[in-house]
Amino acid sequence: MQKLIEGIMKFRREDFEAHQELFKGLEKGQNPHTLFICCSDSRVDPNMITKTLPGELFIIRNIANIVPPYRETKEYVATTSAIEYAVLMLGVENIIVCGHSNCGGCAACINPSEELNELPHTKKWLELIHPVRDYIIREFKGEELEAKGWMMEQFNVVEQLKHLMTFPYIKEKVRKNELMLSGWHYIIETGEIYIYNKEDGEFHPGNK
Incomplete structure (x- = not known):
């Protein structure tokens, strides 16, 4: 303290x-240009890696940078409501989903541990990326665990971009070119950031 x-x-x-x-x-108020969705991991600092000042980023953090698919609900939905506020009230111009290397949430899916049994809410939350996990395990059986973890982190980012497009107002703004979506993979140990290219389905270095 x-x-x-x-x-x-x-x-x-x-x-x-x-x-x-x-x-x-x-x-007098805030006027952020970007909604930045990232992991709660303490090693990820959105303002540091983007060199932005207070007021520029509207930040959502949760385990494994997950965006639940859009649904009408009367439940308390933190991530969904924050996205709604950023897009419809603040009018952000960009949404970035930023995953990172050595992500504990992704690793917990690829290499499940009994420890998750002691974390029921975390375990339930991570069910949202089980489809990504199942795809990695099915399609990349022969890969090393480390490689699977890397792919899990990147495929997870792509999956969350797809989830964002299930939000009707996001889909409409993207269609009108009023909103841009981007997926990043931040490598903690090197400072590199790989940016997803929708055209070829690959992540390319964005800050070399």
Whole structure:
């Protein structure tokens, strides 16, 4: 806790002072240009890897950067409601789904552990990417576990882009070229980001 307290003091003394005008403008409201959907993993910092300032990204974080397919419901739906708010209220121009290397959620699907039995809500959440897991296991039987994990992370990003297109208002905005979707795979240990190309179905280096 002491480290966090020292951090907020340093923020107020250094970062806030350097961006006073920015924060003063943000008092009136937010106008982010991008909805950034990523994993809750503590090693992933959206603002750091995109070099963006407060007010630029509307961020959704959850285990394994999952987007549940659209459905009408009266349940409490955090990810779905945040997407709705970002697109319909804030009018973001871009949606990025960002997966990452060594993703614990993806690994838990490829190499299931009894530990998930102690995490019933996590286990249930990860059921949403079982179709991706089943495809990887079926189509890449001979691959090493590490390679399967890498493919699981990338195929998962593509699957979530498909899920976004089940949202009627997203599909309509994409059709009108009012909204752009992009899928990223961030490699923690190298700092590389691979971007999905829909034309050839491959991920290509985006920051070399």
